[in-house]
Amino acid sequence: MNLVQQLINGVVLGHAYALIAIGWTVLLGVARLVNFGHGQIYMLAAFVTWWATASLGLPYPLAILLAMGAGVLVGLVMQAAMLRLTFAQDLVSIMIVTLGFGHLMRGVAGLVFGGNPQVLETPLSLVDFELAGAWVTGQDLLIVAAGILVFVLLHYGLERGSLGRTARMVAEDPKLAQLAGIDVRRVYFAVFAFEGAAVALAAALVAPRTPILTSIGFEEVIVTFVVVVLGGIGSVAGSYVAGLGLGVFTALFGGFVSPAYATTAAFAVLIVVLVLRPGGLSLGGRAGR
Amino acid sequence: MRGPLRALLAAVAAAALLLLPGWAGGLHGAFAVIAIMAVAAYGLDIVVSDLGEVSLAHTVFFAAGAYATALLSTRLGAGSWATLAAALTAGALLAAALGLVTLRLREFVFSLVTYAATVVAAAVAHNWPLLGGSDGVSAIPTLDLSVGPLRLAAGNDAQLWPYALVLLLLTLYAVRQFRRSRLGAMAMMVHLNPRLATMSGIDVGRVRLLVFVLSSLFSAAAGWLYAYQRAYVGPDLFETYFLVLMLTAVVLVGRRRLLAPLIGTALIVGQERFLSFGGDVNAIILGGALVTALAILPGGLDGTLRRLFARPAPRPTAEREPLPQP
Numbered sequence: 001m002n003l004v005q006q007l008i009n010g011v012v013l014g015h016a017y018a019l020i021a022i023g024w025t026v027l028l029g030v031a032r033l034v035n036f037g038h039g040q041i042y043m044l045a046a047f048v049t050w051w052a053t054a055s056l057g058l059p060y061p062l063a064i065l066l067a068m069g070a071g072v073l074v075g076l077v078m079q080a081a082m083l084r085l086t087f088a089q090d091l092v093s094i095m096i097v098t099l100g101f102g103h104l105m106r107g108v109a110g111l112v113f114g115g116n117p118q119v120l121e122t123p124l125s126l127v128d129f130e131l132a133g134a135w136v137t138g139q140d141l142l143i144v145a146a147g148i149l150v151f152v153l154l155h156y157g158l159e160r161g162s163l164g165r166t167a168r169m170v171a172e173d174p175k176l177a178q179l180a181g182i183d184v185r186r187v188y189f190a191v192f193a194f195e196g197a198a199v200a201l202a203a204a205l206v207a208p209r210t211p212i213l214t215s216i217g218f219e220e221v222i223v224t225f226v227v228v229v230l231g232g233i234g235s236v237a238g239s240y241v242a243g244l245g246l247g248v249f250t251a252l253f254g255g256f257v258s259p260a261y262a263t264t265a266a267f268a269v270l271i272v273v274l275v276l277r278p279g280g281l282s283l284g285g286r287a288g289r
Numbered sequence: 290m291r292g293p294l295r296a297l298l299a300a301v302a303a304a305a306l307l308l309l310p311g312w313a314g315g316l317h318g319a320f321a322v323i324a325i326m327a328v329a330a331y332g333l334d335i336v337v338s339d340l341g342e343v344s345l346a347h348t349v350f351f352a353a354g355a356y357a358t359a360l361l362s363t364r365l366g367a368g369s370w371a372t373l374a375a376a377l378t379a380g381a382l383l384a385a386a387l388g389l390v391t392l393r394l395r396e397f398v399f400s401l402v403t404y405a406a407t408v409v410a411a412a413v414a415h416n417w418p419l420l421g422g423s424d425g426v427s428a429i430p431t432l433d434l435s436v437g438p439l440r441l442a443a444g445n446d447a448q449l450w451p452y453a454l455v456l457l458l459l460t461l462y463a464v465r466q467f468r469r470s471r472l473g474a475m476a477m478m479v480h481l482n483p484r485l486a487t488m489s490g491i492d493v494g495r496v497r498l499l500v501f502v503l504s505s506l507f508s509a510a511a512g513w514l515y516a517y518q519r520a521y522v523g524p525d526l527f528e529t530y531f532l533v534l535m536l537t538a539v540v541l542v543g544r545r546r547l548l549a550p551l552i553g554t555a556l557i558v559g560q561e562r563f564l565s566f567g568g569d570v571n572a573i574i575l576g577g578a579l580v581t582a583l584a585i586l587p588g589g590l591d592g593t594l595r596r597l598f599a600r601p602a603p604r605p606t607a608e609r610e611p612l613p614q615p
Contacts (some may be wrong), residue, residue, distance in 0.1 A: 081580055081585070091397050092342075092343050093583045095400055096536055097584050100580040103533040103572055103576035104572065104575075104576025104580065106572055107569045107572030107573035110568065111573070215528075221408075222405045225405060260415075260416040267405050267406070267409045274402065
């Protein structure tokens, strides 16, 4: 009974993780870019969703769209600032700049939304179901459904469609892509806009599960990294499986060992993976060309 | 400039610095914090500027020093020399462990794992009762470095400032010597041309590990003095503020300049202390400064100023850090 509950929790959590990580997966796989402000976009989008429903009185679906719009905006601003570094493929500087953006966003959120913790209530989070003797909310089902939908769309869009081919060409060789008549700048902007929108969507769906504070977002980056690394860098299907696996692992670990150290355990998984297959991570070799 | 003259000038400058906060109207607290955070930033500076990797775990070494000091002095009544030894040991051990794990990782994967280490350390500090949990450790006694009949104690910020200054000067000297040392030269070679380094018989992994552990000592020593200065140590040490502060201090003025991290720290902490607009706006300023320094002003403030004042001269390409080749 308890095990079933934890497993179901894990599946929900896994879809939440996969959704949170998908922006990064695409960012890294398609454009060879990184974003350490990822967690803070999550935080900002959660606040925008809360503000749209609680203060503006917008219905939840509209609030999600508003949050995604804010995510797109943040992504475009960040990419605009980093365009020179992106063309130089200076990953180290990009990393530090995105950390700076993260800190900046935290200040903006504190200034605009105040320092108090907020709870985002959605109509679906009040609906309970009993499933095989375990309780789930409508919000949980929405997360799972949205997760599956996003991944199916992405899988077909990126790995089959011409859009994905263009983006991958830019990732492999930006200069050659430019010679082939591809507007590389537009691809970089589009990828960062997608990153912002994806993490904002994840925030709008997942944030109702926890209180919203300006300090959240710190751990989301780690979860994201574990998912991206476990799933194989840039693999859409892989990160879905990895997210699901990590979610089940975290739920079981949290339920039966210690909830406080769940992130630590996720980190331990990461270390084990790194030690067992360090070669699987050698993105540097591919990206540096 | 000749050797003795240079040493004399440095001594005069140090003496002036010692008296500066008093002349400026009792700003010892701010000056002590600037010195301490600059020492912490020098640890990161060695890794970023010389080794060419961005470590996001130096707040952990900083916090390890602070926590070791806080726990030993409050629970066991240890003196300041003992806590200094413990702080350095704690920082070096953590750095050695993390360095071994990350030995083969480069660039952003290295940074991500070090960042993950910071997040995990924060979770442990929040949850482990031995470390004081979320409440942290308070009521840390004041600094007392007395040896035998020699009384060396600091009961307040004004008395602490000379010790912070000594720690800063020692750090500056150590970083300068490191850059002139064989290890420093090997680190640069590993940074700029790892293949050539390997062919020259340099053990790349060993150099990386040594430099990483060495760098942790500076940050841990800074944490040691910070615990005495603040008399409280808590999980807030792991917040991105300290991380972003150190990173900004390192990149703001320019890389591989001895005084750059000190000037960077002074600018940031000075703004927070004397021109503060509240925590949120300060966070925007600090984050914005980091973004600006890297995205808009390549080469930092120093490079920009040089370009402004030396316009007719050929482009100062030396300022620009060569891209680390993976």
